[in-house]
Amino acid sequence: MTLTGNMRIDGDRLWDSLMEMAKIGPGLRGGNNRQTLTDEDGEGRQLFKSWCDAAGLTMGIDEMGNMFHRREGTDPDALPVYVGSHLDTQPTGGKYDGVLGVLGGLEIIRTLNDLGIKTKHPIVVTNWTNEEGTRFAPAMLASGVFAGVHDQDWAYERKDAKGKSFGDELARIGWKGEEKVGARKMKAFFELHIEQGPILEAENRDIGVVTHGQGLWWLQVTLTGKDAHTGSTPMKMRRNAGLGMAKITQLVHEIAMAHQPAAVGAVGHCDVYPNSRNVIPGKVVFTADFRSPDQATLDAMKARFEKEARAIAEDLGIGIEIEEAGHFDPVTFDEGCVTAVRNAADRLGYSHRDIVSGAGHDACWINRVAPTSMVMCPCVDGLSHNEDEDITKEWAKAGADVLFHAVVETAEIVE
Ligand code: HGY
Ligand code: MN
Ligand code: MN
Numbered sequence: 001m002t003l004t005g006n007m008r009i010d011g012d013r014l015w016d017s018l019m020e021m022a023k024i025g026p027g028l029r030g031g032n033n034r035q036t037l038t039d040e041d042g043e044g045r046q047l048f049k050s051w052c053d054a055a056g057l058t059m060g061i062d063e064m065g066n067m068f069h070r071r072e073g074t075d076p077d078a079l080p081v082y083v084g085s086h087l088d089t090q091p092t093g094g095k096y097d098g099v100l101g102v103l104g105g106l107e108i109i110r111t112l113n114d115l116g117i118k119t120k121h122p123i124v125v126t127n128w129t130n131e132e133g134t135r136f137a138p139a140m141l142a143s144g145v146f147a148g149v150h151d152q153d154w155a156y157e158r159k160d161a162k163g164k165s166f167g168d169e170l171a172r173i174g175w176k177g178e179e180k181v182g183a184r185k186m187k188a189f190f191e192l193h194i195e196q197g198p199i200l201e202a203e204n205r206d207i208g209v210v211t212h213g214q215g216l217w218w219l220q221v222t223l224t225g226k227d228a229h230t231g232s233t234p235m236k237m238r239r240n241a242g243l244g245m246a247k248i249t250q251l252v253h254e255i256a257m258a259h260q261p262a263a264v265g266a267v268g269h270c271d272v273y274p275n276s277r278n279v280i281p282g283k284v285v286f287t288a289d290f291r292s293p294d295q296a297t298l299d300a301m302k303a304r305f306e307k308e309a310r311a312i313a314e315d316l317g318i319g320i321e322i323e324e325a326g327h328f329d330p331v332t333f334d335e336g337c338v339t340a341v342r343n344a345a346d347r348l349g350y351s352h353r354d355i356v357s358g359a360g361h362d363a364c365w366i367n368r369v370a371p372t373s374m375v376m377c378p379c380v381d382g383l384s385h386n387e388d389e390d391i392t393k394e395w396a397k398a399g400a401d402v403l404f405h406a407v408v409e410t411a412e413i414v415e
Contacts, residue, residue, distance in 0.1 A: 005347050007115065008156060009404050010383040011397030014107045018396065020048060021087070021103065022095040031387025032095055036088035036130040037065075037169035044087045045175055048102065048127060055109045057125065059340050060184075061177025063152065065129040065170050071109050072346050073122040074414045079187035081119075081411040082370070083108060083403065084126030086362060090134050094389020096379065096396070102107050104192040104400040108407055119411035121187055128362040130168070136166045137287075138218060138326030139209035143362035146182045147369050149328075152293070161271070186370035188337050188410050191363040192403040193374060194391055198382030206398040207345045208355035208376030211338055213364045214264075215298045218326030219305060221248060224319035227282035239317050242272060242281035247312045252288045255301050257310075263292040263301060266359070278369050282314065288302060293330050293356050329359075331364045337373035344405030350398050359384070 024044045034040045048058060054249030057069035070080065085101025105125035112119070128146075133139030136158040144150040156167030158220045162205065195201075200208050225239035249267045270286035288305060292298045304313025306322055313320035345352040355376060357364075363374050377399035380390040 001167040001256050009107045009111045009400045015393045017103045027387045029387040032089040032093045034089045034134050035135045038377045042173035047126045062179035062181045064181050065175045067127040069125040075120050075202045078121040079122045080122040082189040083193045083407050085191050086128045086131030090385050108404045118414045135160045139359045143365040147365040154225035155366040156317050189366045189370045189372045191374045192399050194379040195376045196359045196384035200378035205353050206350040207352035209342045210374035211354045213357040215300050215330035217287045217290045220323040220325040222321040223284045228280045230278045241284045245284040248309045259297050333373040334371035340406040344402045
């Protein structure tokens with residue numbers, strides 16, 4: 001039996017599952033706040049597991065809480081094809097970032113069961129812990145440990161804003177597994193994700209064939225000045241860490257604008273101490289996020305930032321520390337997997353274009369240990385990491401159809 005264009009997933013069933021999952025960890029404006037290792041994350045994991053159990057899958061969990069749900073192949077020794085993404089969300093996240101990739105993977109299994117199709121290679125649906133990196137930096141933490149990029153003990157010690165550690169919280173929600181992280185070997189890994197950018201919708205394309213991913217630097221800056229009275233302290237006596245943050249935030253923007261069109265930069269996270277209306281901030285902690293698909297540009301932005309941020313701090317008479325809080329180089333995905341995605345879109349009659357991922361994904365790390373590529377679908381106005389994130393049911397279905405064909409073709413239909 002070979003894959004034909006009429007073999008497609010059930011778009012209504014996928015959409016219903018997305019809406020069901022979206023009820024867990026609701027946001028304030030229709031999106032989600034299901035941050036990693038919270039009770040809501042635990043609830044979402046439980047719902048996903050119940051669906052996988054009902055689809056006849058067997059679950060394994062590793063010591064970083066990564067969830068692996070396996071459908072047997074006819075050759076139990078054949079390397080499995082993995083497919084998945086993440087269930088954790090931003091604090092003001094949307095319903096589809098990450099979730100579409102996990103539930104799109106489950107929909108492949110449900111469809112194979114409906115069609116009675118067997119594959120030579122097993123297929124494993126995956127939920128990677130802490131992709132977002134919003135509660136515990138850096139992003140893609142657990143897939144990074146799996147790929148051998150991060151040390152597991154270091155990952156366990158990552159702290160959230162309340163001083164709670166990743167390892168303690170993983171144990172607390174009861175999702176710390178026994179498997180050694182990274183022991184699993186893959187034939188290939190595929191990830192379906194919303195674009196989180198405006199290109200596919202603007203060009204009226206159904207599918208993004210992801211050939212590359214941008215590289216990223218997260219540079220966490222700590223400025224130390226002196227708390228003092230905002231009223232009675234003469235301007236020339238001030239050591240204003242808040243002013244330093246404002247100037248360095250402007251610097252981040254100027255550096256990114258100097259490298260257009262292939263660079264972005266912003267400060268999204270900032271903590272001001274003591275954060276009182278009539279106290280000059282004595283300390284601020286904030287993170288600069290730089291990205292580019294070009295390695296030289298990425299490195300040049302980092303170098304200029306470190307030089308000029310220090311000059312700003314010196315000029316204001318405040319202390320500065322810069323910590324590398326997250327990093328990955330630009331990614332080139334596997335040609336064979338990219339071709340499988342492109343062929344799938346053609347076979348199914350979906351319009352498509354090659355695209356570079358602006359956001360980071362677990363696939364960016366897994367690409368280091370297995371042939372990997374991604375499928376993207378459009379999102380409304382390119383908006384993501386916002387509760388108004390939105391997609392159409394048709395876009396979700398097209399993306400999952402292409403994912404289905406790419407995964408099943410790679411897993412080799414037997415009958
Ligand atoms: O930051 C990112 O690109 C991803 O959303 N974690
Ligand atoms: Mn994501
Ligand atoms: Mn995200």
